[in-house]
Every structure is written in structure tokens, then in C-alpha cells.
Amino acid sequence: MSDPVNIRALAPGTRVALADGAVAEIVSNPADGVWLFARYLEAPRDPALVGQEEMIFAQDVIGVA
Amino acid sequence: MSAAYRPGLVDLATGQVSREIFVNEEIYAEEQEKIFARAWLFVGHESQIPNPGDYVVSCMGEESVILCRDRTGQIHVFLNSCRHRGMKVCRYDEGNAAVFTCPYHGWSYGTDGRLVGVPYFREAYHSRLDRTQWGLVEVAQLCNYKGAIWATWDTEAPPFAEYLGEFTRYLDLQLDGWDGREGQAEVLCGVQKWLVPCNWKFPAENFSGDTYHNISHRSVDLAGIGPSGASRRDLGERNVSRKLHVCMPDRGHQTIHYILPKGELPPPAYQNAPIVAEYFRHCEEEKRRRLGDMARLVGAPGEIFPNTALLSRQPRTMAAWHPRGSHQTECWRWFFVDKDAPSEVKNFLRDYYIRYSGPAGMTEQDDMENWNYAHAASRGTIARRYPYNYEQGAGTAVANYEYQGLRVPGEVIDITDVQSSEQPARNFYRRWAEFMAADSWDRLATWRQAQPQAAE
Numbered sequence: 366m367s368d369p370v371n372i373r374a375l376a377p378g379t380r381v382a383l384a385d386g387a388v389a390e391i392v393s394n395p396a397d398g399v400w401l402f403a404r405y406l407e408a409p410r411d412p413a414l415v416g417q418e419e420m421i422f423a424q425d426v427i428g429v430a
Numbered sequence: 431m432s433a434a435y436r437p438g439l440v441d442l443a444t445g446q447v448s449r450e451i452f453v454n455e456e457i458y459a460e461e462q463e464k465i466f467a468r469a470w471l472f473v474g475h476e477s478q479i480p481n482p483g484d485y486v487v488s489c490m491g492e493e494s495v496i497l498c499r500d501r502t503g504q505i506h507v508f509l510n511s512c513r514h515r516g517m518k519v520c521r522y523d524e525g526n527a528a529v530f531t532c533p534y535h536g537w538s539y540g541t542d543g544r545l546v547g548v549p550y551f552r553e554a555y556h557s558r559l560d561r562t563q564w565g566l567v568e569v570a571q572l573c574n575y576k577g578a579i580w581a582t583w584d585t586e587a588p589p590f591a592e593y594l595g596e597f598t599r600y601l602d603l604q605l606d607g608w609d610g611r612e613g614q615a616e617v618l619c620g621v622q623k624w625l626v627p628c629n630w631k632f633p634a635e636n637f638s639g640d641t642y643h644n645i646s647h648r649s650v651d652l653a654g655i656g657p658s659g660a661s662r663r664d665l666g667e668r669n670v671s672r673k674l675h676v677c678m679p680d681r682g683h684q685t686i687h688y689i690l691p692k693g694e695l696p697p698p699a700y701q702n703a704p705i706v707a708e709y710f711r712h713c714e715e716e717k718r719r720r721l722g723d724m725a726r727l728v729g730a731p732g733e734i735f736p737n738t739a740l741l742s743r744q745p746r747t748m749a750a751w752h753p754r755g756s757h758q759t760e761c762w763r764w765f766f767v768d769k770d771a772p773s774e775v776k777n778f779l780r781d782y783y784i785r786y787s788g789p790a791g792m793t794e795q796d797d798m799e800n801w802n803y804a805h806a807a808s809r810g811t812i813a814r815r816y817p818y819n820y821e822q823g824a825g826t827a828v829a830n831y832e833y834q835g836l837r838v839p840g841e842v843i844d845i846t847d848v849q850s851s852e853q854p855a856r857n858f859y860r861r862w863a864e865f866m867a868a869d870s871w872d873r874l875a876t877w878r879q880a881q882p883q884a885a886e
Binding site: 397399400402420422424 | 527529531533536538546547549
């Protein structure tokens with residue numbers, strides 16, 4: 366576990382590290398404190414996700430990459 | 431048909447209505463299912479959500495709903511309740527959003543209602559949840575009528591235009607431009623919202639066309655509540671027009687309105703504001719040119735069943751009476767102007783509207799006092815044994831009313847000389863009893879049975 370990241374403060378373009386080891390780049394931030402829209406750059410557990418844009422749950426974000 | 435619903439509660443033959451329908455909590459609960467889950471309800475106006483992603487939170491009966499414009503510009507009305515555990519997914523009055531996210535567990539919905547975000551969808555749900563089945567609950571039918579957004583939860587309800595019938599012309603007075611152009615209205619500023627400790631039917635009945643309670647407003651008339659700062663707001667048209675009560679007996683809609691004599695323009699009402707006076711003089715001329723004889727109609731308080739009040743003549747405003755238990759009503763009031771009216775006109779009217787209507791308006795404060803204490807004094811065990819009296823003007827309504835070549839639809843009582851009738855209230859409670867008794871729209875849409883069958 367790590368301290369929670371205030372994802373509302375993260376701007377588009379920021380790269381975030383996820384709990385499953387993936388790294389994603391923020392595309393847009395609805396600023397609801399729950400979700401980010403981000404594109405996967407690395408996804409060691411599921412390489413098929415790389416390049417895809419997904420909604421990233423705040424609890425999955427462990428830090429800024 | 432009213433006799434089928436708990437006989438004696440609404441007795442139109444004797445003009446009596448039981449106090450139970452205002453104070454009885456079982457009846458209130460039944461109203462939510464039989465009236466508010468079936469009728470067309472006013473939700474808001476498109477000018478409140480001009481851009482993609484814009485939303486306002488509104489109400490349909492007791493239900494919180496989101497009126498929003500999705501990314502493609504389409505307007506939706508959704509139940510404001512997460513499909514997972516029911517939490518409100520939107521807790522702001524208005525704004526712009528890409529998604530509506532439930533703060534409880536994080537389910538997230540697009541502005542088109544689709545479920546787009548489910549936390550741990552792959553991990554905890556193993557990607558098996560069918561997200562297409564768990565979007566926000568959307569109303570069964572929505573109608574954008576000249577910018578006003580109406581909705582119903584009932585798939586079987588007739589289309590909105592049919593629900594209105596010939597009452598359309600009175601809603602048009604509200605939404606069309608002062609110069610007669612179609613659908614020029616926009617909401618001025620925000621929606622005023624306040625609570626009154628009374629049953630929702632008190633304001634609904636009052637706005638159906640109660641002219642008998644004008645004594646309540648005598649003090650504000652003496653103080654000069656009219657737009658020119660003198661007398662009543664409608665003194666001008668009252669002095670030259672026929673004043674009518676008009677009821678749609680098969681729909682439950684009713685209104686007061688005036689008909690000007692042929693060739694007569696409404697008397698000036700803005701003598702103390704030359705720019706405003708000149709604007710309205712020009713608009714009246716244009717309206718007469720565009721609409722001809724129909725421009726002789728002048729709007730006044732009315733009610734679209736069940737809980738939407740109209741007032742198209744100044745102050746130009748609509749209200750919804752949202753039920754909040756049998757003993758409380760949440761009043762919402764929208765104020766309208768023509769969107770391309772000069773700023774001087776909008777500013778003048780904003781001040782006038784606030785002075786007249788809403789929780790700070792002098793005239794509406796009079797009404798609230800009446801509804802508040804009438805309700806409180808009707809709740810007791812003894813009080814509720816005694817029905818209210820609605821006999822006034824019974825049996826005097828006529829069909830096919832006409833004044834100087836202008837025919838008026840529905841049942842009409844000309845109250846120019848008699849001052850008042852309770853036909854609008856009787857019409858409202860007749861429809862109320864029909865909704866409470868009917869188990870389907872086959873019994874409510876009686877006008878369909880009256881239409882002649884097409885030849886085989």
C-alpha cells in the first residue's frame with residue numbers, strides 16, 4: 366500500500382504508475398476524484414492493453430511515474 | 431369515474447372534496463404510483479443546458495432526475511440513482527460533466543447514461559458484468575416542446591402533444607416570443623426553490639385559476655405590485671377584455687385567460703420604463719401581424735395536470751409543485767424572457783419577477799401563508815371530517831364559447847361579470863380522481879374513444 370494520490374490534481378500528459386505494474390498517460394481528467402481517462406504505455410500483466418485508452422480507477426493509481 | 435376511487439373523496443355532484451386527499455399519507459403514497467409515475471411532468475428548459483455535457487438536477491415527483499445534454503447534443507432525463515446501491519450520482523444543482531460518478535463505490539456513467547466505469551471490472555467482476563444492462567434508468571418518454579423539457583416514466587402514456595390536447599395554445603403563450611415567433615423563451619437566471627408546509631395540491635389548485643382569493647393580495651395591489659409600480663399586474667387587460675375560466679375536462683388542464691376585443695392592443699403596463707414600454711409596444715404589433723386574431727389571447731395563471739403552473743403574462747414564469755410527503759411541497763419556479771430581448775428589458779423584468787413571485791415575491795408570500803395554514807388546520811382528527819366546498823359556478827360552464835369571432839376550446843365560464851368560479855378546481859380534482867381510479871391509459875385517454883372511427 367502507498368499513500369493515496371490526489372488524482373484530481375493530475376494534469377493531462379502526466380504518467381501514472383498503477384498497482385498491477387502498468388504505466389498510463391492521462392488523456393483527460395474529469396476531476397471527480399474517482400476516475401482518470403488514460404492511455405496504457407506499459408502493461409506487463411496484459412500487454413494487449415498497451416495503446417488502449419481506458420478509465421483508470423483512483424484506487425489503482427499508486428504514484429506518478 | 432371519480433366514484434370508483436374511494437367514493438365520497440371527490441364528489442363533483444355536490445361540489446365537495448374531502449380533506450383526506452390532502453392530509454392522508456396512504457393516499458399520498460398512492461398518488462406517487464398513480465399520478466407521478468404516469469403523468470407527463472415538466473423537468474426544465476433546454477436553455478439551462480446549452481452545451482454538450484451540461485446538466486441540471488431536477489425532480490419528477492419525489493424522484494431526483496438529471497436533465498443533461500450528452501456529447502452529441504442529445505437531451506436526456508435520467509433517474510439520479512446509481513444502479514449498484516442507489517446513491518445519487520450527481521449531487522450538484524448544475525454544471526458540466528464528462529461522466530456522473532457515484533461517490534459510494536465508483537460506478538460511473540456517461541452523459542448518455544451508459545455505464546462506462548466499474549471499479550475492478552476485470553479483477554473483481556472477472557469482466558463478466560454486462561455493463562450494457564446497468565446504465566442509468568432513463569425516462570420512458572421525453573418531449574422537447576419549444577425548448578421546454580417534459581418527461582414521463584410511463585411507456586403507455588400518450589405523446590405529450592396528445593396529453594396537452596387543445597391546451598397547447600396556452601403553453602404556447604408561455605414559450606413563444608412576445609412578438610409571436612415560435613419558441614423564443616430562455617430561463618432568466620436560476621431556478622428558485624423553496625419548501626412550503628402544505629400538500630402539493632394546494633398550489634396546484636390555486637394556480638388552476640383561483641380568482642376568488644384575490645382579497646389575499648389586496649395589500650400588494652394597494653402597494654402597487656404592477657410592473658409600472660401601480661395597482662394589480664393585470665389591471666390593464668382586466669378593464670378591456672373578457673376574462674375566462676377555461677377547462678379541458680378530459681385532460682385536467684385549466685387556466686384563466688383574457689380575450690381582447692377585436693382590434694384592441696393590451697393597455698400599456700410599463701409606463702415608468704420607456705425602453706421596456708417601447709419594446710413591448712413593438713412586440714405586440716409584431717404579434718398581431720404574425721398571429722392575427724390569436725394575438726388577442728392574453729395568458730394568466732393556469733395548470734397543466736398534475737403539478738405544472740403557467741403564468742405567461744407578466745411575471746412570465748412556470749412552477750412545479752414537487753411532493754415531499756403529504757404535508758410538504760418543494761416549489762420550483764422558472765422565470766422566462768425572450769432570449770433576444772434587450773438587456774434593459776431583461777434587467778427590468780428580473781427585478782419585477784423577484785418582486786412579485788417566488789419565496790421573496792410579495793404576491794407569492796400571500797399564497798404561501800394561505801396554503802401553509804389551510805393545510806395545518808385541516809390535519810386534525812376533527813378537521814378532516816369536514817369536506818371543502820367547491821360549489822361556486824357549478825353548472826354554468828359552456829362549450830363552444832366564442833367572443834367576437836374567436837372560439838375557445840374546452841368548457842368555459844366567462845367570469846368578466848361574475849368575478850369567479852370554481853370550475854378550474856373541480857376540473858383538476860375530477861382528473862385527479864380519474865388518475866387515482868384508472869388502472870390503464872385506456873381509461874384515462876377517453877378522448878380516443880370519442881373520436882369517430884375511420885371508415886372501413
